[in-house]
């Protein structure tokens with residue numbers, strides 16, 4: 551049985567005593583923020599670990615997204631996916647940009663490049679796709695459209711820490727990529743995020759924007775924001791980075807176990823991500839089809855009744871929230887694939903701290919609930 555609740559994600563916390571020396575260094579330096587030594591070390595370490603040209607740390611992934619849009623002076627309309635966390639759309643609205651929602655590819659859950667062109671208007675300035683669940687977008691097709699129509703590409707790469715395709719980090723694609731280091735993500739700094747950028751000049755511009763636009767004591771060149779990561783968050787990132795390979799390996803084992811135990815359950819469709827060469831096992835989304843007998847929501851309730859907090863990522867669609875209706879966004883064509891994903895997908899718990907027994911218990915409920923009559 552289950553003796554404690556199991557949440558969809560659990561943060562990876564290294565042993566507390568390993569964090570104390572970092573705190574001692576911060577106390578000794580009296581540098582608490584503003585590009586201090588921990589911040590500089592974490593930027594260098596992440597650049598190496600991820601294999602990206604430049605990275606600018608942020609206090610969270612949402613401010614990173616907002617700033618990425620500002621840095622490229624994006625305006626007008628931006629084509630994006632409705633099958634995401636609300637921060638994707640919110641970042642556009644906060645910049646006075648109209649989100650244009652386009653349907654997803656039902657296989658990958660990512661923005662369908664074949665549907666993008668029909669949504670382009672003279673006001674379109676950029677495409678903002680999401681590597682949903684850490685599964686890479688069709689970056690080549692998206693770049694080709696962007697080149698043809700002279701559009702920028704900003705990836706919401708919140709889920710994509712450490713993911714690689716044949717050529718290396720998935721974060722190198724597009725003009726900019728924004729990542730999240732929130733507690734629920736694969737790599738966390740409690741709260742945090744970053745923008746991956748192609749060169750030092752772009753990084754300088756972004757670093758300036760995240761520090762109020764301040765150049766020196768008397769010169770402010772832009773209406774920037776406070777997007778800085780503190781030393782304590784950066785220090786935790788440095789410690790987390792020492793453990794991240796082990797944590798991702800453990801996630802891979804959990805993924806493997808789920809696939810083994812859920813194989814062949816009628817109506818349960820397992821994730822089939824194939825574009826990446828290195829995965830981060832960020833989520834374990836399963837699709838609950840007709841053949842299962844119970845609806846996705848019924849399964850969600852069955853799990854909850856056993857203290858298992860799976861999540862319906864992403865339901866409702868971003869475009870269905872009230873703030874997006876009534877002229878705040880555009881949906882030029884049907885979102886039918888996104889809609890059915892929102893109705894059928896459930897993310898089972900996935901984290902490095904899940905035990906084999908816990909995964910076994912979750913799978914037992916999924917298997918045992920199949921075909922039972924619902925009184926919902």
Ligand SMILES: *Cc1c(COP(=O)(O)O)cnc(C)c1O
Pocket residue numbers: 610611612613634635637638680706708709729730731732742743
């Ligand atoms: C987590 C997340 C964000 C926001 O990141 P925060 O660090 O929580 O601000 C943005 N987009 C997606 C798709 C996310 O999952």
